[in-house]
Amino acid sequence: MEALKAVPVVNGRIEGEDFIQNNFYDLGRRPSVTERGLVVPIVRDADKKSFADLERDIADFASRARDGN
Numbered sequence: 001m002e003a004l005k006a007v008p009v010v011n012g013r014i015e016g017e018d019f020i021q022n023n024f025y026d027l028g029r030r031p032s033v034t035e036r037g038l039v040v041p042i043v044r045d046a047d048k049k050s051f052a053d054l055e056r057d058i059a060d061f062a063s064r065a066r067d068g069n
Helices: 002-006 051-066
Strands: 012-015 018-021 032-034 037-039
Touching: 032 051
Parallel strands: none
Antiparallel strands: 012 018, 032 037
């Protein structure tokens, strides 16, 4: 996230002819394979969370994916 803050142009997207600068930092974890297919958990507002909170969110995603939720 520090890299995104240091080079903010990387934290954007192109929509049609426009470049949209994001003012938030979401974190995508590597895909996991479940019986229902690929799951890519996204932790929203990751820059506002502690490392422990990020770990807890990711563990929760893994648990819900295993349970099919």
